[in-house]
Amino acid sequence: MPTPRHRLPACVLTVVLLSSACTSPLSPGGNTADATAPLVLSTVDEPATLHPLAGFGRSGAAKFYDGLLTPDARLDLVPALAAELPEPDEDGRAWTVRLRDDVTFHDGSDFDAADVVATYRALLDPAVGSPLAAEYSVIDTVTAVDETTVRFELARPYAPFAALLTLGILPSEPLAESRTVDDSPLAEEPNGTGPYRLTEWTRGEEMVWTAAEDHWRGTPEVEQVRVVFAADAAEQAEFLASGEPDGVVLPPGDPHGLRDPARTPAAEDYDLLRHDSVEYRAVSLPADGPVTGDRSVRMALNLAVDREALVEDVLNGLGAPASTPASPALAELREPGAEFIVDRQQAGRLLNTGGWTPGADGVRERDGEVARFTVVYDExxxxxxxxxxxFAADAAEVGIEVETRALSEADLAEQAAEHAAVISGGRQLDADLQFYEALHSTAPADPSGNPGRYDNPKVDSVLDDAREVTDPARRTVYYWEAQRAYLDDPGLVYLAFLDHAYLQRAGWAGYQAVLEPAEHGLTWGPWWNLHRWTPN
Known part of the structure; x- marks a missing residue:
């Protein structure tokens, strides 16, 4: 039986793309908040690093950093450190960005073009070891035209380039040391131009942010934020029961029912905020595997998985079925017919046609090869x-045996190309960021890219074409074609898109629902625009 979906009796705010850009108070007329008292947040996910070149806040909302551009509530890119929206040259191979001249870093140094150049050059420097380098490899050169103008020369036309300009900008001085992102002090001591400064971080316990009084947007009215890190859901539930947190980042799927007052009485005092996201979970399938490399097996697995039941039973309703990288929250991008409907009878027929016949134990075989493989995941x-x-239980329904194995993050990175793996991702600022690394044959063969080395020439072709056209309607056509080509020959089993859920105490105005990337909580989430919040 699907697990019942519990609803708070209090106000429940749900993101709907493009329909919730209005600013709304949390429970108008309810509690008031004290802007001088710390806003206390609770999460079980402590960041490993705060370095932008290591991936922190790369889609914006980085709190300690500003990018050249930033998304608004409708995900339109608007100027941040850029003085205006940049436009490409006529051939689409160069972008000129004019900069604000009234910005300082948290250490008091002035922001100028040299900092932008240093940031992007360090990003592309192999010695720095940024995991984002491949995504930005389209940049050929970046130069300072003058103190307030930067020019990016691209290796080829790249229509969604503006979506790469949300990266947090660093001061040039510390980058001159050419330290790796792992060894840099910036991993724990951010120095940006963002609306908040990090004033304290005790690993495993908490961090404190303080409003930047000289921020170019003005001083945030929420003067201090205290983020408390819980070791697990049980500790988070105990903290919630204390009444101390103002906001809570619920674990994916809320497996312990923190949002349900029947199980967690303290939840009565909070609003439940539920945001759509483009964050997905999928099972990669090694293209060269003796079992997973077979097209009939890949298709059968996609037909065997009951995604609707998975969302209800595993995610407790906090999600949506996934068949491709196109989230249902991106309605115009999603090809209406591009989905797998559970059909285990058809899956069995495909396997039979492919020569995979049931053995004595019910597990299929072909030419002495048993339909058996391992799925690894982050422990x-x-x-x-x-x-x-x-996934393993659904695969067993059609005669495919799947062993599951938990691995450390390091071991998962090493073994994801050898075994099927539960992978995740999700970037919401442009379809290219969502599709290319997941499905293109040239994407990195790591857990954040294409570890199964999926190679579909038709998919590659339309994804390449979509990068070169600027007309949104034409680009959408290409992504629809990519989805249809993928469904004809899938290389993964997409499982679900996750809803991000939060509890927030009333008393603040300024909350805006927004479609979120995989990264959330301290960056995205209800507090993505915290610098604009005011007490009721």
Whole structure:
């Protein structure tokens, strides 16, 4: 039986793309807030690093950093450190960005073009070891035209380039040391131009942000933020019961029912905020595997998985079924017919046609090869383990045996190309960021890219074409074509898109619902625009 979906009796605010850009108070007429008292947040996800070149806040909302551009509530890119929206040259191979001249870093140094140049050059420098370098490899050169103008020369036309300009900008001086992103002091001591400064961070316990009084947008009215890191959901529930947190980042799927007052009485005092996201979970399938490399097996697995039941049973309703990288929250991007409907009878017929016949134990075989493989997942991600088990159970229904194995993050990175793996991702600022690394044959073969080395020439072709056209309607056509081509020959099993859920105490005005990337909580989430919040 699907697990019942519990609803708070209090106000429930749900993101709907493009329909919730209005600013709304949380429970108007309810509690008031004290802007001088710390806003206390609770999460079980402590960031490993705060370095932008290591990926922190790369889609914006980085709190300690500003990018050249930033998304608004409708995900339109608007100027931040840029003085105006940049436009490409006529051939689409160069972008000129004019900069604000009234910005300082938290250490008091002035922001100028040299900092932008240093940031992007360090990003592309192999010695720095940024995991984002491949995504930005379209940049050929970046130069300072003058103190307030930067010019990016691209290796080829790249229509969604503006979406790469949300990266947090660093001061040039510390980057001159050419330290790796892992060794840099910036990993724990951010120095940006963002609306908040990091004033304290005790690993495993908490961090404190303080409003930047000289921020170019003005001083945030929420003067201080205290983020308390819980070791697990049980500790988070105990903290919630204390009444101390103002906001709570719920674990994926809320497996312990923190949002349900029947299980967690303290939840009565909070609003439940539920945001759509483009964050997905999928099972990669090694293209060269003796079992997973077979087209009939890949298709059968996609037909065997009951995604609707998975969303209800594993995610407790906090999500949506996934068949491709196109989230249902991106309605115009999603090809209406591009979905797999569970059909285990058809899956069995495909396997039979492919020569995979049931053995004495019910597990299929072909030419002495048993239909058996392993799915690995990150041992620290409880949700990924539960999804792996659900996937294995569905695969068994059509005679395919799947073993699940938890690995450390390091071991997962090493073995994701050898085994099927539960992978995740999600970037919402442009379809290219969502599709290319997941499905293009040239994407990195790592857990954040294409570890199964999926190679579909038709998919590659339309994704390449979509990068060169600027007309949104034409680009959408290409992404629809990519989805249809993928469904004809899938290389993964997409499982679900996650809803991000939060509890927030009333008393503040300024909350705006927004479609979120995989990264959330301290960046995106209800507090993505915290610098604009005011007490009721």
């Amino acid at each position: 620290l991600r409880d949700l990924d383990g539960r999804l792996a088990e659900a």
